[in-house]
Amino acid sequence: MRFDFSTCRQTIKALKTNKxxxxxxxxxxxxxxxxVIIIMxxxxxxxxxxxxQIQGIGGDLLGILPGAxxxxxxxxxxxxxxxxxxxxxxxxxxxxxxEEVVAASAYVRGIAVASWQNKTKDTSFxxxxxxxxxxxxxxxxxxxxxxxxxxxxxxxxxxxxLVADELFGNVNPIGERVKINKESFRVVGVMKERGLVGxxxxxxxxxxxxxxxxxxxxxxxxxxxxxxxxxxGSDVEYVIDQVSNVLRDRHGIADPSQDDFSVRSSxxxxxxxxxxxxxxxYFLGAVxxxxxxxxxxxxxxxxxxxxxxxxxxIGLRKAVGAxxxxxxxxxxxxxxxxxxxGGLIGIISGVSISFLISVVAIAxxxxxxxxxxxxxxxxxxxxxxxxxxxxxxYPAQKAAKLDPIxxxxxx
Amino acid sequence: xxxxxNVYKEFVNGEVVTKVLQGINLQIGRGEFLAIMGPSGSGKSxxxxxxxxxxxxxxxxxxxxxxxxxxxxxxxxxDYRNKKVGFVFQSFNLLPKTSVWENVRxxxxxxxxxxxxxxxxxxxxxxxxxxxxxxxSNQLSGGEKQRVAIARALxxxxxxxxxxxxxxxxxxxxxxxxxxxxxxxxxxxxxIVVVTHESTTAKYAKRIVQIRDGEIVSDxxxxxxxxxxTLKGQLK
Numbered sequence: 001m002r003f004d005f006s007t008c009r010q011t012i013k014a015l016k017t018n019k020x021x022x023x024x025x026x027x028x029x030x031x032x033x034x035x036v037i038i039i040m041x042x043x044x045x046x047x048x049x050x051x052x053q054i055q056g057i058g059g060d061l062l063g064i065l066p067g068a069x070x071x072x073x074x075x076x077x078x079x080x081x082x083x084x085x086x087x088x089x090x091x092x093x094x095x096x097x098x099e100e101v102v103a104a105s106a107y108v109r110g111i112a113v114a115s116w117q118n119k120t121k122d123t124s125f126x127x128x129x130x131x132x133x134x135x136x137x138x139x140x141x142x143x144x145x146x147x148x149x150x151x152x153x154x155x156x157x158x159x160x161x162l163v164a165d166e167l168f169g170n171v172n173p174i175g176e177r178v179k180i181n182k183e184s185f186r187v188v189g190v191m192k193e194r195g196l197v198g199x200x201x202x203x204x205x206x207x208x209x210x211x212x213x214x215x216x217x218x219x220x221x222x223x224x225x226x227x228x229x230x231x232x233g234s235d236v237e238y239v240i241d242q243v244s245n246v247l248r249d250r251h252g253i254a255d256p257s258q259d260d261f262s263v264r265s266s267x268x269x270x271x272x273x274x275x276x277x278x279x280x281x282y283f284l285g286a287v288x289x290x291x292x293x294x295x296x297x298x299x300x301x302x303x304x305x306x307x308x309x310x311x312x313x314i315g316l317r318k319a320v321g322a323x324x325x326x327x328x329x330x331x332x333x334x335x336x337x338x339x340x341x342g343g344l345i346g347i348i349s350g351v352s353i354s355f356l357i358s359v360v361a362i363a364x365x366x367x368x369x370x371x372x373x374x375x376x377x378x379x380x381x382x383x384x385x386x387x388x389x390x391x392x393x394y395p396a397q398k399a400a401k402l403d404p405i406x407x408x409x410x411x
Numbered sequence: 412x413x414x415x416x417n418v419y420k421e422f423v424n425g426e427v428v429t430k431v432l433q434g435i436n437l438q439i440g441r442g443e444f445l446a447i448m449g450p451s452g453s454g455k456s457x458x459x460x461x462x463x464x465x466x467x468x469x470x471x472x473x474x475x476x477x478x479x480x481x482x483x484x485x486x487x488x489x490d491y492r493n494k495k496v497g498f499v500f501q502s503f504n505l506l507p508k509t510s511v512w513e514n515v516r517x518x519x520x521x522x523x524x525x526x527x528x529x530x531x532x533x534x535x536x537x538x539x540x541x542x543x544x545x546x547x548s549n550q551l552s553g554g555e556k557q558r559v560a561i562a563r564a565l566x567x568x569x570x571x572x573x574x575x576x577x578x579x580x581x582x583x584x585x586x587x588x589x590x591x592x593x594x595x596x597x598x599x600x601x602x603i604v605v606v607t608h609e610s611t612t613a614k615y616a617k618r619i620v621q622i623r624d625g626e627i628v629s630d631x632x633x634x635x636x637x638x639x640x641t642l643k644g645q646l647k
Contacts, residue, residue, distance in 0.1 A: 013508070013509070017508065312504065313506060315504075316504045316506070316517075317517070317521070318465075318489070318492070319463075319465060319492060319498050319504075320492065320493060320498070320517055320518040320521060320563070321489050321490065321492045321493020321494070321518055321521035321522065321567075322489065322520075322521045323485070323486050323489040323490075323521070324485065324486075324489075326520075326521055404465045404466075405460055405465050405466050408465075408500070408504070
């Protein structure tokens, strides 16, 4: 068979004759390919977001969570289970006894309704220790001071920039009294805008002393979590061991497998989260690949219909000298054109939708990066070709094997 | 050129065996204008399909240019259909919504040798349709469609043209026009085999083979063959 423009034009003409059918046939591939790209791009974007969030907290931080966890999985506290084993004195002991820890801060969190004069804002409060600024590298004050005492139940507050903006507008909040869950607090400082860090909007929260939060606001004596800043140049693994030893000693634990806490470095947390997103990516990618498979079956179905409809034409082509391979190629080219077209539209729409997702995510304040992994394009193209050849082969063979006389007589 | 020796053809459908050709012996020489005539179901179309390499024989021998056709594989038979023979069908069998030029060009797509696309224009010209070459097949009259089919049969310059009821779907004037073209081709040295059940079509051939129930019942020279001049007269 001669491959030239006219041959391809005839094949394209056959597809154009049934435009709607050709479009619907390709739609399965379009959806499949774009899904693969969106999922892989979304996964890459999410991973970059996680990396940025964790790095935003600081690479030299240890996270201390109540409750045990295995080496790979997330700690129980992440799952929303309240565990009461971690207390302020633990953090104080870490700060005092582990040389390589520069500072350790403790945290509790709660929901807050903050109001000033006639303005109200739904936000959250973070009860923390006075050394918060020392531990959290990126946190800075725009005005006033951070509170300096942990243990007194002082009613002072430092506002996140968004809370300050929404409640006070252009008024200087320093020295003003705000109500947080009906308790009155004096504003001593306002934080600089920081955005999302550790998946928490740092600007949309109010910082209050730890004991105030624990006793007045929440009525508890345990912590949600703690962080320890490791001295520069220290062996992080060694420091984790030291911190763990202090906690075991305080909690009376001899066997490490009985730990009622978990200590993780930022890097470990990053790896754990990357593992989770990777697993999620592969799972969703496999689901998208199934949609490609379904699209391929759709193409095979339509090609079989097309072979049936073209039976007389196949007979004629054989009568004028077409070999089996020629007929086979005729239909295989149709399938390849359909899937390639579907694949191209799928790539374009997948990239476009991924771009839109990144625009929306950035607009919502997430530190999202628009990434199209080359592997997603390579995977899509190769899968498209495999689908075309696999699902085009059977109809093409069926056409090629038709008896010319039977085909010419077909009504 | 063509020699059939004691050819049988039967179709088996489950337990039902239909004997279509029974002991056909036939020779066709180069340049002959032959009509195979017989009633419906006599086996004439099956005979043409066998002669045109579209169908196999059950038993017997078929020699084309001294080659035993039964020994040829599918690809060689496809090449034979492409280069040695041309077909004209009763129902035209043109590609739908495709131009006259592309329809005529179709056999050249499957010609594995060097092809000259000017043959397409020459073939279209030889059937007097050069003014219609860009028309789509569905924009033509029945007579024009059959002329396109003849041009398609000619484009690879075959030795022999098989026409299966070529005038069956045409009005009488168009029928005469088609037979006139076949006459001209015969005069140019092409072998023409027309299969028909109409004596009015067969009378244009120089030799008439009558077939009935799968057997040849007569094979005679047509003494009353209509000359090309008479045909031209009929067209006026």
